[in-house]
Amino acid sequence: MPYGLLKLYGSNGSSMAIIKRKFDVVIVGAGGAGMRAALQLSEAGFKVAVLSKVFPTRSHTVAAQGGIAASLGNVTEDSWHWHMYDTVKGSDYLGDQDAIEFMCRQASEVVYELEHFGMPFDRLENGKIYQRPFGGQSQNFGGAQATRSCAAADRTGHALLHTLYQRNVRANTQFFVEWMGLDLIRDEQGDVLGVTALEMETGEVMALQARAVLLATGGGGRIFQASTNAFINTGDGLGMAARSGIPLEDMEFWQFHPTGVYGAGVLISEAVRGEGGYLLNKDGERFMERYAPNAKDLASRDVVSRALTMEIKEGRGCGKNADHLLLKLNHLDADVIKMRLPGIREIAIKFAQVDPINEPIPVVPTAHYMMGGIPTNFYGQVVAPYKTGPEEVVQGLYAVGECACISVHGANRLGTNSLLDILVFGRAAGRQIIEDLKKNSHHKKLHTDSMDMSLARLVRLDSQKDGESVAQVGEALRKTMQEHCGVFRFADMLKEGVTKISEIAEQTNHTEIRDKSKVFNTARVEALELTNLAEVALATIVSAEARNESRGAHARDDFSIRDDNKWLKHTLYFREGRRLDYKPVRLKPLTVESFPPKARTY
């Protein structure tokens, strides 16, 4: 049946109106976060549906190489309290300290649990899990380097996904592969009753009814032109939340990795600089010595990214457009490069057409991780100012992983804390849903109009005449975000950017696709993804324009320092009217003393 007819039937209340299926829990997203939660629920005997745009083990979690942070103390002495301190400091004090304590305390447990599930961690000679040091990890509250990241070779994410997938299959989790979640279904009270979804193979739209819906759709890094994220990272869960009236938190905070390959975005890991590689500008100057005399090229990600951006801005960029810098390795022994950095060499040859044994690699700061997202508490329950209070639990809705803002990363995430986040809060959300479902033992009735929003969007797309091209609008969006809301932010550029992104967002409502067939129509899927990108981009740039300070990954040219008096607070962006609101940072941990804001120096 064409979407138009389906809609007609829907509003007529005919019995044919809604194709629907019923589950206890519907999870949108089969990355590490979604699968960890699913496992908890399926093992407890619930009927769980997990939707994914791609095969579960091809979720973006697969790209994670560095590891999972946990204070096991297998290599050097460690404690969860030190880990907590590092995370609070790394967050530039915007992280919620109760949630951070919760995460760091549970880190060892979730890692051992994973080991028990069969995760092939690297081992030390004594048989214990191998750990490696990572930036931002310290002993004794800011002392010597800690060694905290647990890894499975350079395939931690891959091993994690495969382990969780196998366990889920055994626990009878039902996977819906190549299904795209479209919109949340909410009733008049604001309770969430399910989601609408598009089955790509058939083109059918269905209502998946559930007593609990968990969003685990990952990040939205594709809003930027230079991005380390895979193409599927279009922030769909954020679009779904925003369209249904739920605010997005702290969207101005995006981590830029200093060394993405110029043009392609592919990540060149810090390991290169760890092995002695360094950055050069067009004059052949090792400019990091000016910006960070001690740590130099190994300073933290936000510091190095800002330095690269300054060099380009001041005309010392390389190439005919003076728009990138060079990462030099060719002073290292060819054998060192071949032995220790073989993957990096492949990437440079493939994507920059240079062999780093002979020539430096062109790099630019590249969008990497979204700190903001759907506001939740540390049980994974979505919290929003609705009904009576500013942080009310939205009945039936949960979010975990990169799409959620708990907030444990605050204004800046530490490397390897994200895989930890998805494990701890995936499990916590699973547990909380089990509790909540004891109370909500029945499905609420779905109204016949519950699919109207999704159907209207599909009907519009199918009937659009003389519309915009999805590819062109997407290009404009990414380019505008890169220019106007990148590493360094300028008042006038942000202002102009808000206008431009608003126009582009409007264009996403007038896109036209030539192929109108139903079966496996990727043009339709991409047009729908673009509407989600637009929601993420708008939330980002509107929030960034308003925040008149520099904190963590948000660096303003006109307000160059952190302003705790005015800005020690979380941003909430509401789609309707593009309104902003703020809520306090939770500075009180669960059991220990608060870490008061201090200057953040490394």
Next chain:
Amino acid sequence: MKELDRVRWRCRRGMLELDIVLQEFVDKHYMRLSETELQQFDTLLNFPDNDLWDMITAKKEIEDIKLRSVLQLLRAD
């Protein structure tokens, strides 16, 4: 036509490296592949991301001779 759509979507991966290489490959070569090569490509797409990437960057020996011709095209790009 729909086969191309399906293949294009299955080139959407968790690793950006693969997104880029596979999309370029489909744009450049897909229409000219023989029936056997199409099957080879399909087999390759079913490998986990890391394994496929290792095969493309020649870190892994191609054990299956039958996959060689498509892999060689993928490597050459």
